[in-house]
Amino acid sequence: MRIVYLIVKYLTLPGTFLQAFFEHLTCRVYEVLVEDGRYLRANEMCGHIQHELVRKRSTSFGICFFPFLFNLIAGLMLTAVGAVNVLYLGEFFTSGGSVHILNFLFLWVGISCLTNLFPQTEDALTFKELLYGKGKSNLFVKIIAAPVFAVLYVGSYLQKWGATLLTSAAFAYALPYILGTFLPQLYEAVQ
Amino acid sequence: MDDQKEKRGGTPDPNAEPESAPEAGQKAESDDEQSLHDELEDLARVFQEELDRAKAQAEEDANRTDDAPGILIQSLDDLPEVQREADAEAEPKNDTEETLCECCGERPSGTQKDPDSPYCTVCDEGLRHYPFDFLNVLLALVLLVFVFYGGYQFADHTEVFVRAAQADSLAADNELYSALDAYTQAEEAMSSDRINGELVYKRAALTMYKLGYMSNVVELGDAVHSWELQLPHFRSMKTALDRAEQFLATGDAATEILSPYMSMSAQEIPYDDVLAQLEALKTADPEETTAAAEDTTNEAETTTEPADMDTYTPQYTGYNTAMVTFYQYYLALISDQPLETQIGFVEEMQSLEPEETWMYATLLGELYAKTGRDIEPICTKMLEVNAEDDTPALLRVIALRTAGDYDAAISQSEAQIEASNEYAAELYRQIGLCYLLQGDYETAYEKVNEGFQTTNPSIQLVNTLALCASAAGEEDAYAEAADLLTSSGYAVSEEVLEYRAGTRTIESIFTEGDLDVT
Structure with missing residues (x-):
């Protein structure tokens, strides 16, 4: 499984790098002790920062959520333009006849970012313990945080098995059709 | 204590002078008792001294703990000299490694917040602000700029995407005329923005094909590289191009046969002969006909344009039988043949190409309406293909008129x-x-x-x-x-x-x- 994980991580290098960078940034903001700051190690920590065990709930949430959010924004933007241009419009070539490398690059980096959204399993488990552990938080917080936690928790396991590459590729294929359900109306309204 | 033991008793001195036996025996007994007494006294004194020292040390330790109650672990410098020496004698090497910082290896580990931390205060502070590598920051910035450029590109393509999405949505709802208009707008937007959206051209071609606009379908074939048409995602377009070209070639061949008789009156047209010529077309080889036509054309032309190697040449075998039948129907129409004969040809077209409603549906509906047959099935089928088709409404009016209503x-x-x-x-x-x-x-x-x-x-x-x-x-x-x-x-x-x-x-x-x- 580890080899699959590593293959996916290196195939989606821009997203792997960006996730580790955002994780590093979040650790700095929360003043979490970073034990190893290398981004692309050839082990299960590839694309993640090795940091101390977090004991605060808000810090654990931040470490799990903010790299996810930043990569999601970057991934959505790039996947949207890449998927629309390549998969929907079919702009494979420039008007000059050469291969439109930029469009394929948008698609690759976009899918890469979406593949590397989720936190490390250990971080997700820590967050789970701090959020849903005995007497850790009140019912309101548990309910409010449940959707985000569910996404992060399930995603971390999918990412561990490299399955997020498939989900992000499928999402990239579907994205133009999702955009097509509301963007034309929005465009007409703005025009 | 051992020195005293050696001096005051213990092993007799082999170098001592010998004395007389009775005196020596009494004196020896007295010396032994004295020696034992002295040894016990020495032991008692030594124990007392050790006990006093231990008590003093315990009091001193207690005083130190009272002075600094918050410090749970003392630093190496704070330990008493005696204790340090004693510990150093016991486990000198291991003790030093455990207490030094794992990061720098120089300062003692543990911080005020976390005494169990393997890092010293300085390293702990440093690791909490782990520095960014310059190259990493640069790469991240490049990626972020790329994201913003992606946003700009998306905005640039929005109009084309919106028009194409509208066209696709209309095509999915079988509103083919509106879809075609939207595709035309998308093509105009692509042309002005210099975007070569091949999949948009493909979908436009397929919509035109459904409507029977075969010349437009063939024109759109130029928008895609010929080798791409062999790929799976362009297979449907390739089929449409091949068939469109086949329909057009059939139309050309049939028109060539019919053209001399177009201006004749119905009675003058040799119906059976022309019908036989058209029938022969169903089994004719298009390449021979095309070659013959090209020979005549080439004779007239003095120069020829070099062929574009990237332009796709549609491939088909034989003329389209249903299209030939359409021209047979047309011959029957201009020859004033009975309506049943005309219906026979159109029904044959329907059986040969049931999906090509553009070819036979209107004709069949009109003939059925004129002859009092049920037109609803054909009207339903026409509306299924193109919900915006107004022909069924007209056919219903004709049917009512011919029925006398x-x-x-x-x-x-x-x-x-x-x-x-x-x-x-x-x-x-x-x-x-x-x-x-x-x-x-x-x-x-x-x-x-x-x-x-x-x-x-x-x-x-x-x-x-x-x-x-x-x-x-x-x-x-x-x-x-x-x-x-x-x-x-x-x-x-x-x-x-x-x-x-x-x-x-x-x-x-x-x-x-x-x-x-x-």
Whole structure:
């Protein structure tokens, strides 16, 4: 499984790098002790920062959520333009006849970012313990945080098995059709 | 203690001088008791000294703990010298490694917040602000700039995407005319933004194919590289291109056969001979025909353009049988063959190419309507293919008119005109025919004339106008209609001329032969 994980991580290098960078940034903001700051190690920590065990709930949430959010924004933007241009419009070539490398690059980096959204399993488990552990938080917080936690928790396991590459590729294929359900109306309204 | 033991008792001195035996024995007993006594006293004194020292040390330790209650682990410097020396003697190496910082290896581990931390205070602070590598920051910035550029590119492509998405949505709802308009807008936007959206061209071509606009389909083939058409995602476009070209080639070959007879009257056309020629076309080899045609063309041309290697050449084997049958139907039509013969050809087209409704549906619906057959199945099928097709509404009006239900035909026609049916002129003509058959010639003329004014009139409409004008006694209007026909290279229809000559009645025109003004 580890080899699959590593293959996916290196195939989606821009997203792997960006996730580790955002994780590093979040650790700095929360003043979490970073034990190893290398981004692309050839082990299960590839694309993640090795940091101390977090004991605060808000810090654990931040470490799990903010790299996810930043990569999601970057991934959505790039996947949207890449998927629309390549998969929907079919702009494979420039008007000059050469291969439109930029469009394929948008698609690759976009899918890469979406593949590397989720936190490390250990971080997700820590967050789970701090959020849903005995007497850790009140019912309101548990309910409010449940959707985000569910996404992060399930995603971390999918990412561990490299399955997020498939989900992000499928999402990239579907994205133009999702955009097509509301963007034309929005465009007409703005025009 | 051992020194004292050696001095005051223990092992006798081998170098000591010997004494007399009785004196020596008494003296030896006395010395032994004294020696034992002294040794016990020494032991008691040593124990007392050790006990006093331990008590003093314990008091000193207790005082230190009271002075600094918050410090749980003492630093190496704080340990008493004696204790440090004792510990160093016991486990000198291991103790040093455990207490030093794992990061720097110089300062003692543990911080005020976390005494168990393997890092010293300085390293702990440093690791909490782990520095970014310059190259990493640079790469991240490049990626972020790339994201923003992606956003700009997306905005640049929005109009094309919106038009294409609208077209696809309309095509999915079978609103093919609107879809085609949207595709045209998308193509214009792509052209102005220099975007080569091959998949948009593909979807536009498939929509045009459904509508039967074969020339436009073939033109769109130039938008895609020829080698791409071999790939799976362009397979449907390749099939459409091949078939469109086959239909066009069949049309060209059939028209070549029919063209000498187009201007002849029905009686002059050698129906069986021409029909046989068309029938032979079904098994003919298009390459031979094309080669023969190209030979004639090349003879006339002095220079030839170099062939574009990237342009796809559609491939097909044989002419399209259904298309040949269409021209056989057309031959039957211009030869005034019975309606049943015409229906036979159109039904054959339907059986050969059931998916190509553009080819046979309107013809079959009209023939069924004229002959009183049920037109609803064919109307339903036409609407399934293109929900915006106005032909079924017109066919229903024709069916009502031929069935003699004039009032219903008129009301339906007016409703359709109100709903902006694209065949408004024809609907006015149908209203006019209803009034004509009811004997209200003035209204018939007015309605047909209204249709004549709405759009570019067909030959049939002008002939109907001429008939209605004759019936209503509007001779000026008839002369105007006849002039229009002759100036356009057409003759006034035989039905009109026969009616004016008094050899035929209006009822006979619409109950015999073609059941209409031709």
